Amino acid sequence: MTDTRTPQxxxxxxxxxxxxxxxxxxxxEERGTGRTAEPTAASAGWLRWGWRQLTSMRTALVLLFLLxxxxxxxxxxxxxxxDPGAVQQYFASHPGLAPWLNHLGLxxxxxxxxxxxxxxxxxxxxxxxxxxxxxxLVGAARTPPPRAPRNLxxxxxxxxxxSTLPPEAAVDGAAAVLAxxxxxxxxSGADDRQRDGASHWVSxxxxxxxxxxxxxxxxxxxxxxxxxxxxxxxxxxxxxxxVEGQSFSDTTAALDEFHPGRLxxxxxxxxxxxxxxxxxxxxxxxxxxRGQPSNFDADVSYTASxxxxxxxxxxxxxxxLSVDSLKVYLIGHGYAPEFKVTGxxxxxxYDQATPFIPANTGTFQSDGVVKAPGTxxxxxxxxxxxxxxxxxxxxxxxxxxxxxxxxxxxxxxGYTGNLGMNSGVPQSVYQxxxxxMTKVSGSPHLLAPGQTWALPGGKGSVTFVGVKQxxxxxxxxxxxxxxxxxxxxxxxxxxxxxxxxxxxxxxVRAVPAASGSGSVVTVGGLTRSDAGGGFEEEFSELAAExxxxxxxxxxxxxxxxxxxxxxxxxxxx
Amino acid sequence: MSVNLGFAQASNxxxxxALLIYSVAxxxxxxxxxxxxxxxxAAAKAAAVPAAARLATVGAGAASGSAGAGSAVGSAExxxxxxxxxxxxxxxxxPRVGAMKAIWEAGPWVRVAAAFSALGxxxxxxxxxTRGLAVDRAPWGNMYExxxxxxxxxxxxxxxxxxxxxxxxxxxxVMGAVVLALGLAETLIYTPAGPLVPALQSYWLSIHxxxxxxxxxxxxxxxxxxxxxxxxxxxxxxxxxxxxxxxNGLIARIPSSAQLDRLTYRTVVFGFPVWTFGVIAGAIWAxxxxxxxxxxxxxxxxxxxxxxIYAAYLHARATAGxxxxxxxxxxxxxxxxxITNMLVVQVFxxxxxxxxxxx
Numbered sequence: 001m002t003d004t005r006t007p008q009x010x011x012x013x014x015x016x017x018x019x020x021x022x023x024x025x026x027x028x029e030e031r032g033t034g035r036t037a038e039p040t041a042a043s044a045g046w047l048r049w050g051w052r053q054l055t056s057m058r059t060a061l062v063l064l065f066l067l068x069x070x071x072x073x074x075x076x077x078x079x080x081x082x083d084p085g086a087v088q089q090y091f092a093s094h095p096g097l098a099p100w101l102n103h104l105g106l107x108x109x110x111x112x113x114x115x116x117x118x119x120x121x122x123x124x125x126x127x128x129x130x131x132x133x134x135x136x137l138v139g140a141a142r143t144p145p146p147r148a149p150r151n152l153x154x155x156x157x158x159x160x161x162x163s164t165l166p167p168e169a170a171v172d173g174a175a176a177v178l179a180x181x182x183x184x185x186x187x188s189g190a191d192d193r194q195r196d197g198a199s200h201w202v203s204x205x206x207x208x209x210x211x212x213x214x215x216x217x218x219x220x221x222x223x224x225x226x227x228x229x230x231x232x233x234x235x236x237x238x239x240x241x242x243v244e245g246q247s248f249s250d251t252t253a254a255l256d257e258f259h260p261g262r263l264x265x266x267x268x269x270x271x272x273x274x275x276x277x278x279x280x281x282x283x284x285x286x287x288x289x290r291g292q293p294s295n296f297d298a299d300v301s302y303t304a305s306x307x308x309x310x311x312x313x314x315x316x317x318x319x320x321l322s323v324d325s326l327k328v329y330l331i332g333h334g335y336a337p338e339f340k341v342t343g344x345x346x347x348x349x350y351d352q353a354t355p356f357i358p359a360n361t362g363t364f365q366s367d368g369v370v371k372a373p374g375t376x377x378x379x380x381x382x383x384x385x386x387x388x389x390x391x392x393x394x395x396x397x398x399x400x401x402x403x404x405x406x407x408x409x410x411x412x413x414g415y416t417g418n419l420g421m422n423s424g425v426p427q428s429v430y431q432x433x434x435x436x437m438t439k440v441s442g443s444p445h446l447l448a449p450g451q452t453w454a455l456p457g458g459k460g461s462v463t464f465v466g467v468k469q470x471x472x473x474x475x476x477x478x479x480x481x482x483x484x485x486x487x488x489x490x491x492x493x494x495x496x497x498x499x500x501x502x503x504x505x506x507x508v509r510a511v512p513a514a515s516g517s518g519s520v521v522t523v524g525g526l527t528r529s530d531a532g533g534g535f536e537e538e539f540s541e542l543a544a545e546x547x548x549x550x551x552x553x554x555x556x557x558x559x560x561x562x563x564x565x566x567x568x569x570x571x572x573x
Numbered sequence: 574m575s576v577n578l579g580f581a582q583a584s585n586x587x588x589x590x591a592l593l594i595y596s597v598a599x600x601x602x603x604x605x606x607x608x609x610x611x612x613x614x615a616a617a618k619a620a621a622v623p624a625a626a627r628l629a630t631v632g633a634g635a636a637s638g639s640a641g642a643g644s645a646v647g648s649a650e651x652x653x654x655x656x657x658x659x660x661x662x663x664x665x666x667x668p669r670v671g672a673m674k675a676i677w678e679a680g681p682w683v684r685v686a687a688a689f690s691a692l693g694x695x696x697x698x699x700x701x702x703t704r705g706l707a708v709d710r711a712p713w714g715n716m717y718e719x720x721x722x723x724x725x726x727x728x729x730x731x732x733x734x735x736x737x738x739x740x741x742x743x744x745x746x747v748m749g750a751v752v753l754a755l756g757l758a759e760t761l762i763y764t765p766a767g768p769l770v771p772a773l774q775s776y777w778l779s780i781h782x783x784x785x786x787x788x789x790x791x792x793x794x795x796x797x798x799x800x801x802x803x804x805x806x807x808x809x810x811x812x813x814x815x816x817x818x819x820x821n822g823l824i825a826r827i828p829s830s831a832q833l834d835r836l837t838y839r840t841v842v843f844g845f846p847v848w849t850f851g852v853i854a855g856a857i858w859a860x861x862x863x864x865x866x867x868x869x870x871x872x873x874x875x876x877x878x879x880x881x882i883y884a885a886y887l888h889a890r891a892t893a894g895x896x897x898x899x900x901x902x903x904x905x906x907x908x909x910x911x912i913t914n915m916l917v918v919q920v921f922x923x924x925x926x927x928x929x930x931x932x
Contacts, residue, residue, distance in 0.1 A: 057892040064885040068878045068910070075871035075918060082868060110869050228867070237864070287576075289767040296771050318775040318862045329864035474864040481866060488853045495849060499842045 055128030074109035148201035148507035152524030159543035167510035213497020223487030231480025249273035332472035338465040341372035363400035414440035580707035581766035587700035594693035601686035602744035726790025777858035784851030791844035796908035806830035872926035875914035882907035
């Protein structure tokens with residue numbers, strides 16, 4: 001991310017610029033281009049060659065591309081992690097292709113070994129680049145700025161003025177200005193005398209925070225990756241469908257689905273319990289967005305642990321409930337019509353609210369089944385139902401025109417026979433296996449709340465008692481969340497520093513004037529990294545300030561402006 | 574949650590007005606190309622004095638050794654008086670002439686174009702604000718509102734570039750793209766003002782979507798600059814190879830490829846942290862609303878892809894052999910993935926971000 005645009009000066013100034021830019025941090029110095037010499041020796045040479053290849057910018061670029069391209073199938077194909085149902089559907093509709101895609105891990109891209117290989121290589125490349133750079137930054141922070149080049153007029157930014165002061169005093173004044181702007185200084189010393197003759201100079205450098213930011217950004221990305229890994233190892237996610245009036249406690253048996261992290265077992269779950277008192281959904285009643293939901297609210301009571309004081313909360317979308325370290329989210333809702341089924345002998349065999357799954361999330365027309373085992377073999381009753389919250393009959397077909405339960409109705413198809421619930425094979429509560437059953441009547445039977453359908457032939461009856469609602473809740477625990485957030489913010493801070501701080505050097509050299517008294521002072525400056533622009537302005541202001549800080553007769557240098565690089569170092573260095 | 578119909582109507586009217594005013598501005602920008610005064614003479618002179626060019630341009634892109642005079646992108650005519658093409662003896666660059674004066678001196682076509690652009694921006698901004706007042710929330714809850722807002726960002730950001738870098742020669746391209754995007758939004762996906770679904774009822778809408786809107790608007794400008802770079806660079810290479818004569822009327826008007834390269838980079842450097850912030854804010858919101866901060870939802874995946882490609886551009890620019898046109902292709906791929914996310918993934922691929930309201 002370091003900008004290494006190199007100015008292309010005429011040849012005679014190259015020496016000065018190279019000298020002035022000595023050990024200026026830049027990616028060019030930090031990362032090779034990948035075109036390193038071929039290995040000559042045995043395995044150690046190959047290893048070194050391989051490591052250089054891996055940590056080269058060219059390889060990093062290729063890995064970044066692979067990461068981008070590798071992510072695409074994850075958004076185009078259904079993914080096991082987000083929508084397992086869609087993956088099954090894909091298998092059903094593409095029986096030839098799907099197994100091949102599955103072999104390549106394309107239904108679980110972000111957990112696939114090849115995807116992990118890309119990002120792990122990328123991070124290895126990053127570490128291989130960042131660690132040496134960190135050492136180099138520490139080294140740079142302990143090394144004073146380079147000597148001032150001989151001819152400052154050949155630097156990209158220059159300015160000169162004549163001073164009434166002798167060279168040493170003129171440079172003292174300039175050094176005071178630079179020190180006041182928190183530049184890190186190096187003054188010409190006695191050992192430079194031979195090289196510089198009668199001239200004096202000061203070198204000043206600033207902007208180490210740029211490299212600090214760059215390193216912070218890359219290390220924080222590593223931190224984000226580790227946080228995600230921690231969440232995957234120690235966190236968990238569970239789902240629970242809860243009908244109004246029902247309760248559950250947080251145990252693996254009570255949860256509908258439980259996805260623990262690698263290092264989590266069921267006994268690690270906090271012992272909280274919860275009851276859904278009431279669920280409210282509001283919909284826009286009129287206008288163009290009629291039927292669009294405007295508010296969801298799940299009124300719950302909970303206890304954090306057995307014996308703890310119970311609390312109540314309104315879980316809403318964007319407003320989860322926090323219990324201990326875990327959070328409970330409202331992620332879905334639907335209707336649960338209540339049915340009462342009576343067998344042929346008059347005994348009630350089923351009496352409960354039955355969650356139906358929305359087939360249309362706009363109108364909440366929902367599908368579900370009722371399974372009422374009979375008292376004797378072959379007398380089981382089963383019903384396939386369609387629930388509509390606001391019923392309307394269009395040409396004899398039942399439809400829903402509004403998602404709220406304004407005029408609820410169910411349409412049932414009844415079956416008798418053997419449900420197969422004792423066969424030991426687990427069944428879905430949302431599907432009816434009709435292989436061992438016979439249809440009670442040809443056409444579906446429509447019921448409004450309170451109505452009863454007496455099955456023909458005295459096989460029993462079913463009553464549509466009323467309607468309740470259900471919510472689906474997600475219960476999550478992710479210990480990596482907060483570290484990931486912190487690392488994300490640090491990465492952003494590092495990014496801003498590395499983009500908007502510039503590393504720059506300013507040199508001031510004073511030579512005795514030809515007239516004999518006073519001196520000619522030249523100020524030169526250069527930067528290697530000016531993405532945001534503005535060094536020109538900064539330099540011209542600084543040069544003007546240095547020239548203006550030239551009080552006639554002020555020749556006593558302040559002791560504090562004497563060169564003491566170790567104490568003048570930058571805060572970020 | 575009711576809609577204020579007066580404000581809603583005002584917003585629609587102001588947006589149409591902005592579209593018409595922008596169209597006039599684009600015509601005036603184009604007129605400047607067709608009938609305005611030629612301006613490359615000054616640049617040619619400056620290029621003949623390498624010392625002058627070197628004094629003014631620190632670290633000009635390596636792609637072109639003959640950067641025009643001054644760091645002011647735009648016509649060299651205005652840059653030349655701003656930064657005296659002096660000798661290398663160390664004159665501190667004089668402050669630039671004021672933006673208004675520079676625009677005034679650029680000729681009647683630029684004057685008209687700048688005035689209409691500014692007027693259009695005001696109307697555009699009023700349209701966005703009244704839309705927000707009509708629905709009593711941040712006015713970027715569906716695709717129509719999002720495009721309206723991001724083109725407003727692009728227009729205002731372009732205005733900043735004109736003031737900062739004197740880059741009105743880019744006007745016909747940037748404002749042309751804005752008019753195109755706005756026109757398509759108005760005709761194809763207009764959505765009347767309405768309240769939001771519960772999932773979007775969060776203050777994170779103002780934070781996450783605002784950042785994404787800003788970043789998209791900035792990357793939009795960067796993409797236009799990148800395309801112009803490729804045109805200018807191709808032309809420069811052909812001139813350098815002796816395949817064509819320099820002084821092509823249209824291309825001579827736009828900034829040099831080195832200037833465009835730098836301006837593109839600065840624009841991306843501005844947009845990238847905003848995009849990063851937007852992704853982080855989105856992750857925080859996703860955690861609030863859906864119970865996980867990152868779930869590889871299609872839109873999240875594409876936001877990640879976009880981020881990775883722009884990161885690749887920033888790295889490519891610091892890698893030997895990748896600077897110049899190759900880096901710009903990467904940048905344009907980044908914008909292509911952003912547009913794919915906005916117009917294809919959000920509309921056609923079902924995911925948790927399916928809020929576009931386009932049906």
